[in-house]
Amino acid sequence: MGxxxxxxxxxxxxxxxxxVVDHAPKTCPEAGAAIGYVHVFxxxxxxxxxxxxxxxxxxxxxxxxxxGDSSVVAELYTDDVSGWSPSTSVSSAVELAIELEDTDDxxxxxxxxxxxxxVGGDKACVEWELRATHTGPLVIDDDVQIDATGxxxxxxxxxxxxxxxxxxxxxxxxxDDAELLAQVGALPDD
Amino acid sequence: MVGVAGxxxxxxxxxxxxxxxxxxxxxxVLAGIDPPLHPPRFGPEVVxxxxxxxxxxxxxxxxxxxxxxxxxxxxTLVAQWAALDDRPTSWxxxxxxxxxxxxxxxxALFALEPAGWVEAKHFETIALSGADxxxxxxxxxxxxxxxxxxxxxxxxxxxVLRADGARLVLRVVLEHLxxxxxxxxxxxxxxxxxxxRRRAGRGVLDVGPEDLTMSDREAAALLKATGVKLGAGDVDxxxxxxEGWPAGLYLGSLATRDGADVSQGSAGxxxxxxxxxxxxLRAATPDEATFLTRxxxxxxxxxxxxDDVLVCSDSAIRLDQFEHSNRFVxxxxxxxxxxxxxxxxxxxxxxxxxxxEPLAEAQLHARASAWFEAKHDxxxxxxxxxxxDDRERVAQLVWEHVAEYIGTGRTxxxxxxxxxxxxxEVAQRAxxxxxxxxxxxxxxxxxxxxxxxxxxxxxxxxTTLPDGTSxxxxxxxxxxxxxxxxLRRSLADAELAYELHGPGTPYRALAGLVAGxxxxxxxxxxxARTWCSEALQLGVALPPVQAQAAAQLARLDADAGxxxxxxxxxxxxxxxxxxxxxxxxxxxxxxxxxxGHVHAHEGRGDAKDLLKHALWLVxxxxxxxxxxxxxxxxxxxxxxxxxxxxxxARVVAHETADLLDTxxxxxxxxxxxxxxxxxIDAADLPLGVSASPLTPAELRVLRYLPTHLSFAEIAxxxxxxxxxxxxxxxxxxxxLGVTSRAAAVERARAAGLLDP
Numbered sequence: 001m002g003x004x005x006x007x008x009x010x011x012x013x014x015x016x017x018x019x020v021v022d023h024a025p026k027t028c029p030e031a032g033a034a035i036g037y038v039h040v041f042x043x044x045x046x047x048x049x050x051x052x053x054x055x056x057x058x059x060x061x062x063x064x065x066x067x068g069d070s071s072v073v074a075e076l077y078t079d080d081v082s083g084w085s086p087s088t089s090v091s092s093a094v095e096l097a098i099e100l101e102d103t104d105d106x107x108x109x110x111x112x113x114x115x116x117x118x119v120g121g122d123k124a125c126v127e128w129e130l131r132a133t134h135t136g137p138l139v140i141d142d143d144v145q146i147d148a149t150g151x152x153x154x155x156x157x158x159x160x161x162x163x164x165x166x167x168x169x170x171x172x173x174x175x176d177d178a179e180l181l182a183q184v185g186a187l188p189d190d
Numbered sequence: 191m192v193g194v195a196g197x198x199x200x201x202x203x204x205x206x207x208x209x210x211x212x213x214x215x216x217x218x219v220l221a222g223i224d225p226p227l228h229p230p231r232f233g234p235e236v237v238x239x240x241x242x243x244x245x246x247x248x249x250x251x252x253x254x255x256x257x258x259x260x261x262x263x264x265x266t267l268v269a270q271w272a273a274l275d276d277r278p279t280s281w282x283x284x285x286x287x288x289x290x291x292x293x294x295x296x297x298a299l300f301a302l303e304p305a306g307w308v309e310a311k312h313f314e315t316i317a318l319s320g321a322d323x324x325x326x327x328x329x330x331x332x333x334x335x336x337x338x339x340x341x342x343x344x345x346x347x348x349x350v351l352r353a354d355g356a357r358l359v360l361r362v363v364l365e366h367l368x369x370x371x372x373x374x375x376x377x378x379x380x381x382x383x384x385x386x387r388r389r390a391g392r393g394v395l396d397v398g399p400e401d402l403t404m405s406d407r408e409a410a411a412l413l414k415a416t417g418v419k420l421g422a423g424d425v426d427x428x429x430x431x432x433e434g435w436p437a438g439l440y441l442g443s444l445a446t447r448d449g450a451d452v453s454q455g456s457a458g459x460x461x462x463x464x465x466x467x468x469x470x471l472r473a474a475t476p477d478e479a480t481f482l483t484r485x486x487x488x489x490x491x492x493x494x495x496x497d498d499v500l501v502c503s504d505s506a507i508r509l510d511q512f513e514h515s516n517r518f519v520x521x522x523x524x525x526x527x528x529x530x531x532x533x534x535x536x537x538x539x540x541x542x543x544x545x546x547e548p549l550a551e552a553q554l555h556a557r558a559s560a561w562f563e564a565k566h567d568x569x570x571x572x573x574x575x576x577x578x579d580d581r582e583r584v585a586q587l588v589w590e591h592v593a594e595y596i597g598t599g600r601t602x603x604x605x606x607x608x609x610x611x612x613x614x615e616v617a618q619r620a621x622x623x624x625x626x627x628x629x630x631x632x633x634x635x636x637x638x639x640x641x642x643x644x645x646x647x648x649x650x651x652x653t654t655l656p657d658g659t660s661x662x663x664x665x666x667x668x669x670x671x672x673x674x675x676x677l678r679r680s681l682a683d684a685e686l687a688y689e690l691h692g693p694g695t696p697y698r699a700l701a702g703l704v705a706g707x708x709x710x711x712x713x714x715x716x717x718a719r720t721w722c723s724e725a726l727q728l729g730v731a732l733p734p735v736q737a738q739a740a741a742q743l744a745r746l747d748a749d750a751g752x753x754x755x756x757x758x759x760x761x762x763x764x765x766x767x768x769x770x771x772x773x774x775x776x777x778x779x780x781x782x783x784x785x786g787h788v789h790a791h792e793g794r795g796d797a798k799d800l801l802k803h804a805l806w807l808v809x810x811x812x813x814x815x816x817x818x819x820x821x822x823x824x825x826x827x828x829x830x831x832x833x834x835x836x837x838x839a840r841v842v843a844h845e846t847a848d849l850l851d852t853x854x855x856x857x858x859x860x861x862x863x864x865x866x867x868x869x870i871d872a873a874d875l876p877l878g879v880s881a882s883p884l885t886p887a888e889l890r891v892l893r894y895l896p897t898h899l900s901f902a903e904i905a906x907x908x909x910x911x912x913x914x915x916x917x918x919x920x921x922x923x924x925x926l927g928v929t930s931r932a933a934a935v936e937r938a939r940a941a942g943l944l945d946p
Contacts, residue, residue: 097930098916104900
């Protein structure tokens with residue numbers, strides 16, 4: 001757990017693509033459509049009372065965080081959006097855009113699967129599963145770096161977002177760092 | 191005083207002892223009937239000088255030397271001091287007869303008598319003893335002086351004492367001065383006394399002409415006291431003319447009261463002339479008088495020039511002696527390398543020169559003009575050529591040196607040379623008319639330059655100017671700058687001017703500069719760069735051209751995206767501006783506009799100030815080289831938008847469009863203005879976005895945004911941390927009002943921050 005506390009990299013980077021050259025805007029994929037090498041699947045939807053638009057917007061945002069596509073920020077987020085994850089936080093749309101664009105080649109061949117949850121009100125909530133191949137250095141902190149292992153990883157998490165109209169004004173992402181680090185062999189054997 | 195026979199009788203050793211009273215009476219005879227023993231009394235017109243008087247009273251000096259030429263109020267000042275001093279005053283107003291020691295001694299005893307401690311017996315033992323002066327009389331006198339109570343000893347007109355015996359009497363007073371006494375020597379020059387060692391202990395107070403010159407306030411008080419009513423301007427004129435010389439002020443005010451105009455010269459004041467003639471010139475030997483009148487042709491006299499022009503070899507010695515004897519001449523400056531006469535005295539001397547040697551004045555001035563030209567003191571060479579009434583020589587000198595003087599910021603001097611001619615005289619002489627045109631150009635006054643250009647076209651184009659320059663070439667250069675017929679014609683005129691001016695003439699550089707600017711504005715950047723590079727090299731002799739040529743090269747660099755080269759050329763331009771103090775010269779608007787443009791692009795904080803200074807300069811330019819004005823205004827409009835001054839940018843663009851409408855054959859200028867307007871519109875930022883310019887660090891990051899490099903890779907390129915790059919990128923996005931990298935690039939290109 002000490003490694004998790006020292007690590008400062010935003011988790012969104014784990015979902016980043018490798019070798020992105022073109023930052024041209026990408027449209028939100030339909031369920032099952034491919035975005036380059038990122039494949040997005042949606043499970044059979046569980047009937048909910050969540051606003052379909054809000055859920056769709058949140059999923060587009062999550063896709064953008066994986067692809068590093070900042071062109072959707074202005075559309076999906078308010079200017080003063082605040083976001084939080086265990087390893088980073090943002091307090092404006094500009095900061096969010098920078099974080100989205102801060103890509104590296106740690107992981108590639110990313111698959112993202114969503115399951116929207118019904119939470120009501122002005123919120124949206126999506127449970128997600130991310131699968132990716134560890135193909136580049138994973139920097140834990142200034143002293144620890146895990147070289148590419150080639151391991152196919154799986155990570156589970158939840159993102160909750162509040163909306164102001166049809167744009168996200170705040171979000172929180174939750175996942176288990178230990179689940180990731182254990183798969184790349186960064187945790188000591190018990 | 192007593193005649194020579196009387197003095198011989200006084201020197202004879204008396205065969206019988208005279209009675210005490212008889213000795214005193216005899217001393218009185220020797221000293222003269224009613225010798226002046228008291229400070230003079232003055233009328234109501236005397237001006238109090240409390241600061242100077244109090245300085246004398248409070249100095250505590252044992253010896254006070256109040257030395258100045260005639261008419262400086264020395265006696266008056268010391269009399270004012272004596273009137274307030276608690277000590278008894280022994281006042282001797284010396285006369286020629288006092289060169290006889292017994293007479294002087296008797297004079298001194300009479301002066302001490304009112305104090306009450308000089309008795310009649312002292313006259314017998316001192317003034318009339320007949321004993322040896324040096325071994326008997328003077329020691330007795332010295333003892334008397336030493337035993338006297340604190341006394342103010344005043345010897346007025348001390349310069350008349352030239353005899354050794356008389357100076358010995360003074361020396362005795364000096365060396366036996368009682369504690370608390372002060373010896374005051376008033377006159378035109380200091381007597382030869384051992385005062386130097388007393389100076390070391392601040393025992394000597396010197397009051398000279400500089401101290402006695404009246405201030406404006408004192409002069410006004412004096413003029414008022416004489417009952418003369420003058421306006422402030424007339425008072426200033428008289429004070430200036432007399433240089434604060436009290437006698438001159440007094441006599442001048444009397445003359446003014448009688449209807450003379452003293453402010454225009456001593457010609458209106460016979461009293462002043464007579465005073466100076468009597469006090470100075472008539473007292474000089476014939477040889478001295480000749481030297482004085484001939485050397486008066488110099489406003490300021492270098493002794494070496496005086497030697498060559500007057501054909502003598504002792505000018506320095508003579509002038510030093512005249513100064514020492516306070517004959518209205520002073521050394522000038524800390525180095526004391528030159529001298530000058532009081533201007534009223536100089537006027538008198540020149541009048542005497544014209545009277546005594548009518549033909550000499552012009553010859554002397556001609557020789558002086560040649561001397562100063564050889565020493566490259568052109569201003570004085572021209573002054574003397576004018577005084578010699580050699581108009582053609584003046585015109586030649588002006589033309590030969592106008593470029594040099596204008597090029598080093600001395601336009602006012604050239605204007606002064608021209609002002610010595612009437613407008614018609616300037617127009618008649620092509621060298622002077624050309625010089626006047628260049629002065630107008632330097633001042634940014636195209637209306638005046640147009641006028642001179644018209645006049646110049648009335649002259650024969652096939653003449654040759656005094657320095658060998660082709661008049662046709664000089665005229666072509668003027669036409670190129672006036673540029674009435676548009677860019678192509680201006681370029682042709684500039685090229686002709688370049689061809690017809692010989693190598694080494696500064697005008698060739700200016701022709702190259704004009705050709706360079708015209709070529710650039712006609713879209714021929716390669717030719718423009720060649721011309722401007724040539725102008726930069728040749729412009730070393732003409733610094734304004736050098737600065738402008740460097741600025742033009744910077745514009746070419748900036749247009750080509752070579753911002754580093756642009757900055758280097760701007761460094762050259764701004765260094766020349768600073769070195770020669772051209773900051774306020776209107777043609778330098780090109781330098782400041784280009785500097786503001788490049789600095790805005792580079793995100794430097796001083797860009798706005800540079801642009802605003804350029805805007806102020808170009809606003810003062812009344813259109814000289816019209817295409818330059820248009821070009822500068824267009825780059826200003828574009829660059830002001832970069833620094834967030836959108837409204838000002840729009841105003842400048844709008845005004846420039848109006849000016850451009852009336853300009854024929856404008857080359858690329860209309861397209862440049864259109865582009866500037868487009869950039870102004872594109873730079874119109876949304877609300878909430880800071881209009882402050884990007885910092886150099888932010889600009890550096892911005893330049894990498896169009897590439898494929900990640901923030902981490904950009905950090906490696908610029909040797910900062912990844913987080914630093916991200917922080918700078920956040921600032922860039924905020925200032926541009928965007929939330930994506932692609933939008934930042936697009937917005938920056940539209941604002942001219944990135945190349946298309």
